[in-house]
Amino acid sequence: MTAQSPVLRLEGIVKTFPGVRALDGVSLTIMPGEVHALMGENGAGKSTLMKVLGGIHQPDEGRIIVGEQPVTMSGPLDAKAKGIVFIHQELSLAEELSVAENIYLGELPRKRFGLLDRAELETRTNRILDRLKVGFNARTRVGDLSIANQQMVEIARALTVDAKAVIFDEPTASLTDAEKVVLFEVISSLQEQGVGIVYISHRMEEVFKITDRISVLRDGQFQGTVNTADTDEEGVTHMMIGRKLDLSRVECHHELGEVALEVRGLSCGHLFEDVSFEVRSGEVVGFYGLVGAGRTEIAETLFGLREPSAGSIYLGGELVRIHCPADAIARGISLVPENRKTQGLVLGMNCRDNMTLAQCDDLKAGPFVAEGSEIAIFDQYRDRLDIRTPGWKQLVCNLSGGNQQKIVIGKWLSMHPRVLIVDEPTRGIDVGSKSEIHNLIRELAAQGYAVIVISSEMPEVLHVSDRVVAMYSGRVMRTFSAGEVTEDSLIQAISGIEPEQAA
Template sequence: MTDRPTLTLSHIGKSFPGVRAIDDVSLDIHPGEVHALLGENGAGKSTLMKILAGMYQPDEGEITLDGARVVIRTPLEAKALGVVLIHQELSLVKELSVAENIYLGDLPRRSLGRVDWKTLHARVGDILKRLKCGFTPETRVGDLSIANQQMVEIARVLTTTARVVIFDEPTASLTDAEKIVLFDIIRDLKAGGAAIIYISHRMDEIFTLSDRITVLRDGKHSGTLATAETNEDEVTRLMIGRSLDLTRRIEASTPGEAVLDVRGLSCGRLFQDVSFTVHAGEVVGFYGLIGAGRSEIAETLFGLRAPTAGTIRFRGEPVSIASPAHAIALGISLVPESRKEQGLVLELNCRDNITLATIDAMANGPFLSGSREAAVFEKYRERLRIKTPGWRQVVGNLSGGNQQKIVIGKWLATQPKLLILDEPTRGIDIGSKAEIHDLIRELARSGYAIIVISSEMPEVLKVSDRVIGMYHGRLMREFTAEEVTEDKLVQAISGIAEKKAASA
């Protein structure tokens, strides 16, 4: 890391209607440095990075690259200066191929402006090999999984010699194997002298990759620390002003009647012969690798998929859940994995999103009752601590964490008997995550039956009374909170336990 910064931000300020998003923020990034940027959702991280990428213009302050002041008016100008942003929310054109997306706006040309497809596919083929991707340059992006779409987003950084690379929550959808590849790419960029800004809510990644950590709080600079000289607790205090209890929960719970009883449930090749029970007042966690069948079970219970075998009993009665509307009528709610694509209408305001699933109850004769809708919004705004100037705020303008709280509030408003949460804290900062964990436990104490599906082992261990480990569409083992350990759970979800049993 050299003495002269590649990038310097000086006294940056940015306001939106009703919100001071960035307030007098200064920081510098050096060549060959991974500089982590942390903060709660709504702290201003993404806004600051969008200013760097030319998507927003600052109201105050200046930006310098290699000592020279620059004004970045558009993303194309940012790219020309060597500033590349890998977005948290995918910015791909799903109708185009992988190759076209990676070189969007900069396709190699032949005479008369024709696209040089041979060169394009050769370049992209080399990039995909480096990223160890199992798809081709010709693949339509819309046909890829979310994780593979994220790899396409990451591939864009390898098309240019970047001076500043910004990674905004790059691992939110990636498998463990894909994370290893990404971390190797980041280390290669660092060795080549790139200045790297890394945004993540995952502390293990921050302490593995970064050299320094800058924390934003309520749009202001809260502190900059050398990673080797700090710890998670100090960083957390800078972010939220207090320490958090991150220990496992192994307190005893008193479950009530069986709300959901599943026997021999199958859905083609997605999952087979799954049996489990969820009682009132308890949290059952599902843990497994991507593709293990966890989300597919949730979708089947919510009427999005038709089972091919097995039975479901809900509150003691056999049911055949024909549709999401049927599931909601029974008292089943699903907070989906992808909030933007499955949980929200981004163009609507906060109030309309929260009342979307209970719209019939908002009626006053032939018209909707604005006062009823406002009362529901205010109830969950306060309960979930949603940060927004008011109900009129468009949901698409909220931070990821506050959007997730809107989704949770929408489904709590239906007063479900069974609440299924699929990746409930994906893309949420550590403070909001702790609040949602506390909320899950509070709901269980209130009598809700809850299923939590998560790719984060600490989360599953933190909130669950029982944990179910899945591997390749099968339920491998069920643990109580008292008996589960990280080693046992890893063996269950990786097939190691199955191989041991077979050999025995």
């Protein structure tokens, strides 16, 4: 193989499921040492294409070529043996085992008579962990690690083999900014070794920062490959969804109502302190800050998942005590959590049951839940939120990320809350569905809901919010109106710079 020969080629891949042509002649070429982004809306075919590459699905037509050799993948282990390594968004770790045992699972080094060579195992593992600059070692139990560090263990697996191509699927979804820097350094190191990188992400800023080329799928069809330097976000978005998105700041065109929620001097141990703000009916208040600023912890306290150490919460002017989520729900506070898959949904249940799960007791007819009432609720919010699913029997795990998020939102809207808190509303969602969620948030405000949006994405906060609360290290630094906030002032505030210092 010459230096300029591709490390991986997918040619004319076709995959059909009953009633659905998931991939329609898709081709992809990965060169040595390049970072190649694969983009598309949820449901565009990215996951199916990667499952074909990993041997989970066999293609109906087309072929896979590694180096210059056509291959058939019988499964992920076969793909790994051929030099194709996957780092999945969904973690696949054994929490009771050590970091070393997880990294080399199935390939543990052995001594005579088949005994485990633990010293060699830990030496190899720590060598890899040193490259990743992580704060744990080979003996650490995986279940004791944060989600972000568990993601780094997944990445470490890719460094155990002589990889020809490494596929990263939303690798930064659970990483802090500091951990992202380390990840990008690892990717750069793999590039220097001539490894081809396939980078699947919805985060445009990352794609334009680290990739060389971008390939786009839409509805299972290949839309083309462009050099990253020769395009922009608008161009890629148009390839993905076939239309232009309006990402300008949304102006409020309706009258705001009374104060629905007021928080005074709220504190929760060392997580946040002396937090005060209010949200009016018909208003969207955005919370923005760095990881560890206390945004999610405030939401969890308002929803009764944490006990405040000081401060007061008022709903409609009335002082309330919230000790648990049941108290919050009864008083009209709902929370769409940060991680919809682990905190907001039961992935093995159908759409209807997920939608009505929080109000089963209210839907009982005798000892049983009234199925007709459940279906009526599902039908109402499927139409209202434009949830795209064949019907209520569809398992939630089979929906796109955007439609899963709408199921969670619908679950809480069906409870008729006063205050809706949405934490990271578009995490892991493609740009087209992201726009739909943003429009939905604004529509809910126009209908009179008091909405709190917590987001790590500055453009999102600026786009949907009437006011923005900037947080730093558990404190509210400033509260901006939509008319006065700028990117510079917001960055200064979340960095702990007081207004007089900035001036």
